[in-house]
Amino acid sequence: MSNIKALADIIKWQRVDYDFQWHPIPVYSDVNVLILSEGESLLPKDVHVPLSASTSLEDLDVATHFSKLDSRLTGQNLNKLRSYISACRLITYSVADETQKFIQDDFVETRQVDPNSMSVEDFQTLLGLVRLLCLSHGQASPTEGMWCAAKVMEETRKAREAELPSSSRSTNPL
Numbered sequence: 698m699s700n701i702k703a704l705a706d707i708i709k710w711q712r713v714d715y716d717f718q719w720h721p722i723p724v725y726s727d728v729n730v731l732i733l734s735e736g737e738s739l740l741p742k743d744v745h746v747p748l749s750a751s752t753s754l755e756d757l758d759v760a761t762h763f764s765k766l767d768s769r770l771t772g773q774n775l776n777k778l779r780s781y782i783s784a785c786r787l788i789t790y791s792v793a794d795e796t797q798k799f800i801q802d803d804f805v806e807t808r809q810v811d812p813n814s815m816s817v818e819d820f821q822t823l824l825g826l827v828r829l830l831c832l833s834h835g836q837a838s839p840t841e842g843m844w845c846a847a848k849v850m851e852e853t854r855k856a857r858e859a860e861l862p863s864s865s866r867s868t869n870p871l
Contacts, residue, residue, distance in 0.1 A: 747857040
C-alpha cells in the first residue's frame with residue numbers, strides 16, 4: 698500500500714518521501730505520468746481521456762498491428778521522439794495580449810450564454826490543454842485557432858466520458 702501512496706504522491710504533488718531511519722525527507726521531482734487502465738485506476742488523475750476504438754477487436758489483427766509498431770520503434774525513432782519531447786519542454790510559453798483578450802472574452806461569452814457550460818475548473822483545464830497543444834506544435838504562443846481546437850478536443854473528451862457507465866466516469870473535477 699505504501700508503493701501506491703508513493704505513486705499517488707508523485708502524481709499529485711511531484712514529491713516522494715524517502716524514509717531514512719530517523720525521519721522521512723521529501724524529495725521533489727518533475728515527473729510526467731500517463732496512466733493506461735482498462736478499468737478505474739487506483740491512482741489519482743487530473744484528466745480522464747476515454748479511448749474510442751476506430752476498429753473493433755474482431756477486425757483487428759493484433760499480431761500484425763504490434764509487429765508494425767515494433768518495426769517503427771527503432772533506436773533512431775525513439776531518439777527523435779525523445780528529442781521532440783525535450784524540445785517541447787524547453788519552449789518558453791507566453792500568451793500575447795490580444796490572445797488573452799480573445800480567450801477571456803470567449804470565457805465570458807460562454808458563461809453568459811449558459812453559466813453551467815464552463816466552470817472555472819473547466820477553464821483552467823482548457824488553459825492547460827491549449828498550452829500543451831501549442832507546445833506540441835513547437836510554438837511559444839497560442840493562436841485563436843488553437844484555443845478553438847482545444848475547446849473541441851475537450852468537448853469530445855467530455856462526450857466520450859458521458860458515454861461511459863457512471864461507475865467508470867472520472868470523479869475528479871478536472
